[in-house]
Amino acid sequence: MRAELPVGIDGVVIKMNDTAEQATAGFGFRFPHWAIAVKLAAVERQTVLEDVVWEVGRTGVLAPTAILAPVEIDGSTVTRATLHNPADIRRRDLHLGDTVTAYKAGDIIPRVQGAVVQLRPAGALEVPLPEVCPNCGGESTRRRNAGDARKEPRARSRR
Numbered sequence: 001m002r003a004e005l006p007v008g009i010d011g012v013v014i015k016m017n018d019t020a021e022q023a024t025a026g027f028g029f030r031f032p033h034w035a036i037a038v039k040l041a042a043v044e045r046q047t048v049l050e051d052v053v054w055e056v057g058r059t060g061v062l063a064p065t066a067i068l069a070p071v072e073i074d075g076s077t078v079t080r081a082t083l084h085n086p087a088d089i090r091r092r093d094l095h096l097g098d099t100v101t102a103y104k105a106g107d108i109i110p111r112v113q114g115a116v117v118q119l120r121p122a123g124a125l126e127v128p129l130p131e132v133c134p135n136c137g138g139e140s141t142r143r144r145n146a147g148d149a150r151k152e153p154r155a156r157s158r159r
Helices: 021-026 084-089
Strands: 011-015 035-038 044-056 062-075 076-082 101-105 107-115 140-142 153-155
Touching: 021 153, 035 107, 044 107, 062 107, 076 101
Parallel strands: 076 107
Antiparallel strands: 011 035, 044 062, 044 101, 062 076, 101 107, 140 153
């Protein structure tokens, strides 16, 4: 029924209508036990990963964006999706030309879930990681600080 509704939803609330049943179920500290919120699973679709473009974020981190074959997901056409960072790309074993599963995180942000490896075309190439900054052409470096949890490539300015 979700797809047939005139508005988009990401969850439902199930309530008991009978006041006697509500009284029997009682109340918790923050919510009534007779009303339960249920988050619906994200709508997933398969499409093709055509390319990956790299952009420089405001902090200098190089951020990958997936360029996808157009696919309709939950009421809108998606052609770009977040890939987070190079480690995420390698962990998901993404190759250009892969059929990938995409969804909207929080029903808003398009995101690539992963590749459908069985549908990978012969000769598909791993997503290339940037050697140079896409903005200035300077060397792409990686943070090496031991305490730094994020190890993305960063753009190095040519000063």
